[in-house]
Amino acid sequence: MSLGRSIRPGGPVGTFEEVCFKELRAATDHFNPKNILGRGGFGIVYKGCLHDGTVVAVKRLKDYNIAGGEVQFQTEVEMISLALHRNLLRLCGFCVTENERLLVYPYMPNGSVASRLRDHVHSKPALDWSRRKKIALGTARGLLYLHEQCDPKIIHRDVKAANILLDEDFEAVVGDFGLAKLLDHRESHVSTAVRGTVGHIAPEYLSTGQSSEKTDVFGFGILLLELITGQKALDFGRASNTKGVMLDWVKKLHQEGKLNLMVDKDLRNNYDRVELEEMVQVALLCTQFHPAHRPKMFEVVRMLEGDGLAERWEASQNVDTPRLRSSENMPQRYADFLEESSLVVEAMELSGPR
Template identity: 85%
Template sequence: MEMKLCVFETLRLGVLCLLTCLGVAYATLSPSGVNYEVVALMAIKGDLKDPRNIMDNWDLSSVDPCSWRMVTCNLDRSVSALGLPSQNLSGTLSSAIGNLSNLQSITLQNNAIFGPIPDSIGKLQKLQTLDLSGNIFNGQLPSSLGDLNSLNFLRLNNNSLSGPVPQSLSQVEGLTLVDVSYNNLTGPLPKLSARTFRIIGNPLLCGQNSVNNCSNIYPEPLSFPPDGFTDQSSSNDKTRHLAVALGTSLSGIFVIILIVALLIWWRYRKNQQIFFDVNDQYDPEVCLGHLRRYTFKELRAATDHFNAKNILGRGGYGIVYKGTLNDGTIVAVKRLKDSNTFGGEIQFQTEVETISLAVHRNLLRLWGFCSTENERLLVYPFMPNGSVASRLKDNMEGRPVLDWTRRKNIALGTARGLLYLHEQCDPKIIHRDVKAANILLDEDFEAVVGDFGLAKLLDHRDSHVTTAIRGTVGHIAPEYLSTGQSSSKTDVFGFGILLLELITGQKALDFGRAANQKGVMLDWVKKLHQEGKLNLMVDKALNNDFDRVELQEMIQVALLCTQFNPSYRPKMSEVLRMLEGEGLVERWEASQKVETPRFRGLEGIPQRYSDYIEESSLVVEAMELSGPR
C-alpha cells in the first residue's frame, strides 16, 4: 500500500511540474492564443493618433511583434524597446504599457502626446531608459516611478507636468540622469542618486532669485538634498548683496569666476576618475545603467588569454577578439591599445558614454566594459556575419556573395541608424567614419552601425564642430579635408561612398587595381555616370543579377550625398525617403540645374575628389575604429 502511495505521489508531482512548465511556456499567451505583448501594443496604438502611419504594420492577429516597426525584441523574442520619437504622434499613452514586462527602453520624445503618465509604468522592473520629453503630458508624476529599480535615464522635460517630484525616486539607486526641466513642478525635491538632475524652467521651483541655481547641473554621483540647494541659493544671494555693497570690482569678480571654474573642473575630473578607474576588485555584477562591468580575468578567460586565433579584426585603437563568457554567450571584446595615453582614454570614455545613450535596432549596442590600471576593454554582441567590407571581399571562405536585395536592405538599415544619430538621438551624434568596414551584419544580415569612437556629441545650438581630422581617406568629405570642420553632412558624404562600395564591391581608395583603373572610386563612378555606362561599375560578383532601376536610383542618391558643397547634400531623413522611392526624381532634377559647386570661393579649385586628397594641408589620421568586424 505504501508503495502505491509513493508511486501515486511521484506521478502527481510530475504532472504538477509539467503543468507548471506549460504555464511558463504559454505565459505570454491569452486564452485565445494571442500574445499578451501584442494585445498591449495594440492598446497603445489604439490610444495614439498616428498621422504618418508608422504603426500600420502592427496587427492584432500577429503572434510575434518583433518584426513591427519601432519595436525591438531581445534574444528571447520579448519586446525590449519601444521607440517612436519625433513621429507627430498625439493622443494618450495607454496604461497597457505596463504589461510589456520585458521593456528596457521607452523613447517617445518630441511628439504631442497628452494626458497623465500611466501609473502602470511602475510595473516595468527591467526599464532602464524612459524618455517622454517634448510632449504635452500633464498631471502629477506617478509615485510608481520609484518602483523602477533598473531605471538609469529619466527624461520628462518640456511637458506640462505638475505637483512634486515623487520622493519614491530616491529609492532608485542606479539613476544617472533625471531631467524634469520646463514643467510646472513644485517642491520639495527628493534626494536622488543621479549624477545629473535638471530642474530649470519650473517657475514654482525656480523663482527669480534662484534661476541661476536652477540652471546648474549636478554631476556628482551623490544625493541632491533640498536643504543644500537652499543653502547654495542663499549663499549666492549674499554674494550678490555684498558685491552691490562693495561696488563693482572687476578684479574681484574675475578671481571669483576663476575659482568657481577651477572648482567645477576639479570636481568634473574627480568624477571622471572615479567613474573610469575600475580595477579587478570591483564587483563585476555592479552595473552602470544597462552596462555590465566585467573583470579583466573574466574577459581574458573568455578570449583564451587573447589568443591570436580569436582575432576578428584590428583597428587604429585596438584589436577585436571573439570571446565566450562563462554562461556560453559569444561576444566581441575590443582591447584598446595604449590605454594609458590620452587618445586611448578619450576613445574609451567616448564609446562608453555615447553608445550607452544611443539605442536603435540599427546601431551596435555596447554590452559592457572593463577598466583596470593598464587595460581598457569594451564588450559588444558578436556579429556572426562580420562587416559589410568583409562580405564584399573576394570569397575566400566560401561564403555566399551579398546579393542585390541584401545590399539594398543594408543601405536602408544604415540610413535608419544614421538618421537616429543625427535627428532623433539627444544629444545629436556625428559618426565621422561611415564606411563598409564599420557596418556590421547580424544573424539576419540586418545592418548595424558600429564604431562610435570618433563620434561627436552636438548640443542643439551647434551646427558643426571644428576638430582635428580623423577618419579613413577616401571616405572623408571635402570640406572636412580642407578645413577640419565636420557636421552631419560629413556623415552623409560617407554614406554616399558606402552606397558606391555596395554597388561596386570595391574599396573607396584601393579601388580598381585589378582593372588597372587609376584614381579614387568617386571620380571613376562620376565619369561612368556621365558616359551612361552604369553596368560597368556594378560588382562582377553579382553576375548581372540586380535591378536596373534600383541601380540607377542608388547611384543618384550616392551622387547627391557626395556633392562637394555640404549645403547641397540631403539630410539623412531625406536620404532614407529617397532610398524608399519618395522624392528622388525632384531632388535629382533640381541638382542638375545647379552649377558645379565652388563653395570654397576660389578660382581653380579642385573639381575631383582625388585633388582634395592631394591638396589637403591638414594631417589625416587614417584609422580603423572600434567594434567587432
C-alpha cells in the same frame, strides 16, 4: 570606481551588473591571437565566450594612459549606451583597469560588409542585390538615429563598409559610432589631424578639420559606391596610384550612361537596372562637393524608400556648378582636392568588431 570593475547594461536601461576583467581575459583565452576578429587604429577585436555561453566581441583598446581617463571613458560609454537602435552596434559592457580599457559588443556572425563584399569562396555572392539594398537602408536609418534622435547627437566620422556589421539576419549594424569621438578627446589638444579613411573623407573635413552630419552623409555616399562596385575606395585608389578616384570614376561612367561597367561583377548581372540608377543618384547626391548641397540623413532614408529622389536629383542638376567651382576655387575632381589638401591625412582604420 575601483580598478578592474566592468559594467554592462543588463535588463532595463540604467541597471548594471559587474563583470570582472578576469572573465573577459578567460573568455578570449588570454587574448589568444587565434581569436582575433579584426584590427583597428585604436585596438584589436577578439571573439570571446562568457561563462554563461554568450558569444561576444571584445575590443581591447591600446595606449589609453591619461590622467582622468576613467571618468571620461565612463561618461562617453554611458552616452553611447543610450543610443539604442536595431541598426546600431549595442554596447554590452566595458572594463577599466589601471592599464586596460576594453569594450564588449555582441558578436556579429556575418562579419562586416567589407569582408562579405570580398568573399569569393562561394559560387554565389554573399551579398546579393536585395541584401545590398537592405544594408544601405539599414545603415541610413542607423545614421539618422545618431544624427537626429540622440541627445547629444553623435557624428560617426568613419562611415565605410568595414564599419558596417551584419547580424545573423544580414541586418546592417553600424559599428564604432561613438568610439572615434571618444578617443579623439585625448588628442584634441595636441593634434588637428583628420581622422578617417582616405577616399571616404569629406572635402570640408579635410580643409577645416570640422566634422558635421554632412561629413557622415559624404561617407555614406562612398559606402553606397562600395555596395554597388564591390570595391574598397582606398584599394581602388592604390591600384590606380591616385587617391579617391572611385567617386570620380563613378561620376564619369554615370555621365556616359555606362552604369553597367561599375556594378560588382560578383552580382553577375542579377540586379535591377532602375534601382541601380536610383542608388547611384543617391550616392552622387550624398557626395556633392559642397556640404550644403548634400541631403540630410532623413532625406536619404526617404529617397532609399522611394520618396522624393526624382525631385531632389532634378534640382541638383540645376545648380550652377561651374560658377560655384569658380567662385570657391573648387577642383574639378575629388582626387585633385585630396592632392591639393594642405592637411596631413591619416588613413586610420577605426573598424569595429567583425
